[in-house]
Amino acid sequence: MSAQQALPATHRALVQRDYGKPLVVEDIPTPQPVPGSAVLRVEAAAVVSYQKLAYNGTWPNRYLTPIVPGSWAIGRVAAVGPDAVSLQSGALVLFSNFIHARDDPSIAFLSGFADFAQPGSRKLMSGEWRESTYGQYAKVPLENCFPLDEARLCGSPDSGGLGYKIEQLMWAGLALVGYGGLRSIEVKAGETVVIAPATGGFSGAAAVVAVAMGARVIAMGRNKDTMKYLEGLSPRIHTVPMTGNEEEEMKELARFGCIDAFLDLSPAAATESAHLKSAIKSLRAGGRVSLMGGLLGDSVFPYRSVVHKSLTVKGQWMYSPEDARDMIKMIENGILSLNHVSVAGKFSLEQWEQAFEVAAGMKFNDVTVLSG
Ligand SMILES: NC(=O)c1ccc[n+]([C@@H]2O[C@H](COP(=O)([O-])OP(=O)(O)OC[C@H]3O[C@@H](n4cnc5c(N)ncnc54)[C@H](OP(=O)(O)O)[C@@H]3O)[C@@H](O)[C@H]2O)c1
Incomplete structure (x- = not known):
């Protein structure tokens, strides 16, 4: 040593x-x-x-x-x-x-x-x-x-760097949070995952990580400029505006066909946001939900959708040491870019x-x- x-x-x-x-x-x-x-x-x-x-x-x-x-x-x-x-x-x-x-x-x-x-x-x-x-x-x-x-x-880069x-490299800490949530519901390459909201620090990083994991991402948000920026990052990032109207949001989400998973990274301010219901109701039967947000109060859930579609709803705090090691490998191997x-x-x-x-x-x- x-x-x-x-x-x-x-x-x-x-x-x-x-x-x-x-x-x-x-x-x-x-x-x-x-x-x-x-x-x-x-x-x-x-x-x-x-x-x-x-x-x-x-x-x-x-x-x-x-x-x-x-x-x-x-x-x-x-x-x-x-x-x-x-x-x-x-x-x-x-x-x-x-x-x-x-x-x-x-x-x-x-x-x-x-x-x-x-x-x-x-x-x-x-x-x-x-x-x-x-x-x-x-x-x-x-x-x-x-x-x-x-x-x-x-x-x-001249010498392989x-x-x-x-x-x-600090960004890895932001990205790890979403990675922990996405892994906890076993998001796989080829799947479609809704991330909402997707325009914050942790949540935007989650959208980038999900693409690196091979998923198609539907990023929901209110900020048009950030949504446009997100779309420019990858052809596998699509956006749906958060309008506050559950039916409108579901109609937009339906354009993407089968949705396998949903990662929620709401801040406390989004407690009343319609996206929790619209995203959960838009999942396919057997779909998975990862709740990682910072809501302080209780939230109303679309109970019947969870039951009748046999959805899995999983809370996730942060990530595991294995997540950290694996995500660093993704960065070192160039699969998850920090450019x-x-x-x-x-x-x-x-x-x-x-x-x-x-x-x-x-x-x-x-x-x-x-x-x-
Ligand atoms: N489970 C965990 O391990 C874990 C770890 C880290 C963080 N978190 C939680 O994750 C949350 C989000 O972190 P962040 O870094 O992404 O937050 P952030 O950078 O502060 O961004 C907040 C996001 O929420 C949106 N938003 C704010 N108010 C809203 C409203 N009323 N309705 C709908 N969207 C709204 C913002 O969109 P606009 O641009 O439209 O305002 C933005 O996309 C935090 O509150 C934190 O508690 C959880």
Whole structure:
């Protein structure tokens, strides 16, 4: 194993001392590797559209302070715990911020973001994994580090590389969510899948991933410009406008014939949207539904369609480690291209407010990153 880097005694990180209060850049002790962990030099940490809401006290998902906030990230391994057997110092990795309890896989939280107020996840997020990726260094679980073939991904096309910027690799974290949902309902090549809405960060990425998996996609949405852009990405992406009228939407969906599956990635604001009913009612008998959205309240379901068409309705939170490894292979093998991914902004830790604002208004398939 290659030599560990010497870690500095302190590093700069964003800290939130009190829930809902502004983040502050501080010099804090650099995390040290313990068994089962790696310390990453954070190259680019993701900022999602609702990052600002997560920390300003208005978000329903809570956590205990103080924390170093954060999200998923691309990092370079700076040091590993004594039980690491394959992760090498210097390796570029995708850090997945979906951390599970090792002694109970049913318990999980999102690093630097939310503990969902469950006792086990609260213990982990306020204890061993309190400091996330909005700093120069972050200590993370070994099993949440997915190695990336840097030479292939970032190398020059002249020498067989794909020529991606490290920031573009961040998009993998957005795409993984939809991939987890699509795999959970076994979407196959040749099938037709409705993705609705399909014009958001996670949902737009899901449309691109579904095409790479070999599916035909019907992307539903309200934003005409983004829908046109989506159609331009692949001849297998078709669009149907979300009009709010169930019958109108079903008539449009019927133009595509047999529909095998539906992935819902609604934000809370879309709780009353007609697409949940129109998409489910348009599925073929035996069709499958993956629910991944952020609806906060209860939703009314087309009960008779679910029963009479023997539909499978499956909830899905995030993705499995196997999904992460397989999707990275798709990217490294050129099956899932990142050429469409543009970097909306790369911000320093001090510029966190600007980063959150830019991310809130990100265009489809943009990524916004923070790095210390
Ligand atoms: N299950 C999981 O593991 C998981 C993981 C990550 C995220 N999520 C959830 O996924 C949700 C979507 O994430 P995202 O990144 O795609 O969100 P986003 O970037 O904020 O985009 C929101 C999308 O919803 C549409 N929308 C907003 N209000 C609407 C309304 N009233 N009716 C119909 N459509 C509406 C927007 O369309 P317009 O362009 O027309 O406004 C846009 O397409 C989040 O709320 C999050 O909770 C779930």
